[in-house]
Amino acid sequence: xxQVYPHPDLPQSASLNILIIDDHQLILNGTYxxxxxxxxxxDIVKVKTAIAALKEIASCRFDLIVMDLSxxxxxxxxxxxxxxxxxxxxxxxxYSQSNFLVQSSYVKALIRIKHEIDEHQGGFAIVDKELxxxxxxxxxxxxxxxxxxxxxIKSGWEFKPEWLDVLRLAFEEGLTDRLIAERMYKSxxxxxxxxxxxxxxLGIYPEDCKKAGQNMRIQTEIRAxxxxxxx
Numbered sequence: 001x002x003q004v005y006p007h008p009d010l011p012q013s014a015s016l017n018i019l020i021i022d023d024h025q026l027i028l029n030g031t032y033x034x035x036x037x038x039x040x041x042x043d044i045v046k047v048k049t050a051i052a053a054l055k056e057i058a059s060c061r062f063d064l065i066v067m068d069l070s071x072x073x074x075x076x077x078x079x080x081x082x083x084x085x086x087x088x089x090x091x092x093x094x095y096s097q098s099n100f101l102v103q104s105s106y107v108k109a110l111i112r113i114k115h116e117i118d119e120h121q122g123g124f125a126i127v128d129k130e131l132x133x134x135x136x137x138x139x140x141x142x143x144x145x146x147x148x149x150x151x152x153i154k155s156g157w158e159f160k161p162e163w164l165d166v167l168r169l170a171f172e173e174g175l176t177d178r179l180i181a182e183r184m185y186k187s188x189x190x191x192x193x194x195x196x197x198x199x200x201x202l203g204i205y206p207e208d209c210k211k212a213g214q215n216m217r218i219q220t221e222i223r224a225x226x227x228x229x230x231x
Contacts, residue, residue, distance in 0.1 A: 108228025
């Protein structure tokens with residue numbers, strides 16, 4: 001459900017400061033043009049990397065931060081979803097009342113930090129890049145008003161951080177359970193327990209996989225990637 005709470009300190013369009021973070025030039029320019037049309041007197045800044053974004057945010061109070069998730073840490077580095085997630089986590093901690101619009105093709109990845117998003121006190125809206133311009137502007141306004149629009153990541157799942165660590169270590173780094181246990185300073189038994197919890201949440205059970213002739217670990221990876229839990 002979309003929640004909109006009027007923000008008493010919402011600035012007029014003449015004094016709006018907006019930051020756009022996206023390393024795709026076409027998307028960056030398109031978003032800039034769209035926002036400029038809607039808020040012609042706003043001061044809109046464009047950056048392509050996480051480091052550039054942090055520099056701008058440290059020197060200016062932005063009324064809205066529009067960001068992609070797949071961005072590079074710095075110029076010349078490959079864009080990664082984890083970079084965008086890490087940047088967003090840092091900003092949510094440091095600027096608890098700022099307004100954010102996550103505009104990305106990878107919005108499902110936000111399920112990894114759903115708890116932190118739910119705790120955020122400022123505006124927070126999510127928009128898939130494939131949505132229409134009118135829908136994007138609608139969600140921009142929701143975020144600027146201090147409202148929340150996160151139904152795109154509503155799953156009912158509660159994923160603990162250590163479960164996400166297991167998925168990442170197994171499927172992104174290719175580690176065995178023994179090596180995962182060593183990295184997490186846990187016992188192998190604890191790691192196996194994490195797997196059962198993960199598979200229960202994802203709806204993957206031994207009897208179903210056996211009937212279908214499927215490998216449980218492979219099905220876990222497939223479901224986890226579909227859900228945006230891992231890249």
